Amino acid sequence: ISTAAAKVTGNAAAGKDSAAACASCHGADGNSPNDTWPNLAGQNAAYLARILTAYKSGDQTDAAMTPLAQALGDADIQNLAAYYASLSCTSATSGKTAGDAAAGEALAANCVACHGQAGTGSNPAWPKLAAQKPGYLVNVLKAFKAGLRKDPMMASAAKSLSDTDIANLATYYAAQSCQSTK
Numbered sequence: 001i002s003t004a005a006a007k008v009t010g011n012a013a014a015g016k017d018s019a020a021a022c023a024s025c026h027g028a029d030g031n032s033p034n035d036t037w038p039n040l041a042g043q044n045a046a047y048l049a050r051i052l053t054a055y056k057s058g059d060q061t062d063a064a065m066t067p068l069a070q071a072l073g074d075a076d077i078q079n080l081a082a083y084y085a086s087l088s089c090t091s092a093t094s095g096k097t098a099g100d101a102a103a104g105e106a107l108a109a110n111c112v113a114c115h116g117q118a119g120t121g122s123n124p125a126w127p128k129l130a131a132q133k134p135g136y137l138v139n140v141l142k143a144f145k146a147g148l149r150k151d152p153m154m155a156s157a158a159k160s161l162s163d164t165d166i167a168n169l170a171t172y173y174a175a176q177s178c179q180s181t182k
Helices: 012-026 043-059 065-070 075-088 101-108 134-146 152-159 163-173
Strands: none
Touching: 043 065, 043 075, 065 134, 101 163, 134 152, 134 163
16 A cells, blocks of 8 residues: 555535444544444545545455445545544544553654654544544554555564553553544
8 A cells, every 4th residue: 555645636515415324433523433444534534535445455454444445436535534534533432441641652652754753644644543443443453564555664563562562552552532632
């Protein structure tokens, strides 16, 4: 999957109409009601367009997302990316987490170049991690580690993480504010 940031030219109003099909998993406001599905509200538009395009092409696969993305046209992808990026994210609800946030913060020093110290990102082609659900973050990191998600940089970064490290990182990023401080 290319990590280049492409300009998103979508129409957020048109994306709102298409987003109704996404609401059951990602929430009507882009903030997922489920611990294992990502929040899309406030996410980088370039990242959303890139990942949806990867699901559509088969460069990235997921049992639920691949068929949904394959039904989208290029304009739909651009519109959805613009719409979700325009929404306000909310902080993850405080729930039971398996990790240690302080230990996760120390590990996050390895993630700063791409995701920023607090997970609000440094490049629009990469996802914001702040305030994502801890279960989702754990699943994604484990998928990168196992080679189920494709990204050479993330596969390399996740390879050395233990399950404890993954839980700690997930707990740390879930506790961060999704509002960028830039």
